[in-house]
Amino acid sequence: MIKMGITGGIGTGKSVVSDIFHLHGIPLYNADREAKKLNDSSPYIRAQLTLQIGEDLYTEDKLDRKKLASIIFHDSRKLAIVNSIIHPELARHFTEWCRQREWSHPMVIIDAALLIEAGFYQFVDKVVMVQAPKELRIARVMQRDRSTRDEVEARMNSQLPEEEKIKYADYLICNDNRHSLIHQVAEVIKKVAGNSL
Numbered sequence: 309m310i311k312m313g314i315t316g317g318i319g320t321g322k323s324v325v326s327d328i329f330h331l332h333g334i335p336l337y338n339a340d341r342e343a344k345k346l347n348d349s350s351p352y353i354r355a356q357l358t359l360q361i362g363e364d365l366y367t368e369d370k371l372d373r374k375k376l377a378s379i380i381f382h383d384s385r386k387l388a389i390v391n392s393i394i395h396p397e398l399a400r401h402f403t404e405w406c407r408q409r410e411w412s413h414p415m416v417i418i419d420a421a422l423l424i425e426a427g428f429y430q431f432v433d434k435v436v437m438v439q440a441p442k443e444l445r446i447a448r449v450m451q452r453d454r455s456t457r458d459e460v461e462a463r464m465n466s467q468l469p470e471e472e473k474i475k476y477a478d479y480l481i482c483n484d485n486r487h488s489l490i491h492q493v494a495e496v497i498k499k500v501a502g503n504s505l
Contacts, residue, residue, distance in 0.1 A: 310415045329497070
């Protein structure tokens, strides 16, 4: 089984590209969505987060994401602690998810914004990075999230710079509204499948 990781900075359209791969019949693991589910359902994550960060992080059976975000946003030490609790559990979950599909699918993809930062690139065979011009990314996120330009730029600046992410990429997909995403995805699938034969 070939595992492909799809990543890209905010506003690049990484999730749209992942959905196109999925339309080709390739199983898709959305790391952000699965992490949210695990944060609510995993007794281990709940126990560790309440122990390390605070007792009042959970209301009923759900993690209070806003409260956690407000705590870790300005505290890099606490952010590192939270990541050290969640990321290994997510990695285990992804590995098991892959194992359940290894006989039925020759290829799977993981959509992960923090593929590089969280070290998830170690669990995939190929890294696909989605790129887009900075101004287009800013415009997309401002429209999508109703954010100000300053807010979007602050979020962009908190992410690993594109030139660093590129070092890990096996394939680049350009989402600039001029190049066909469908064609680029089909080309990547053809190359990856061809190289594995």
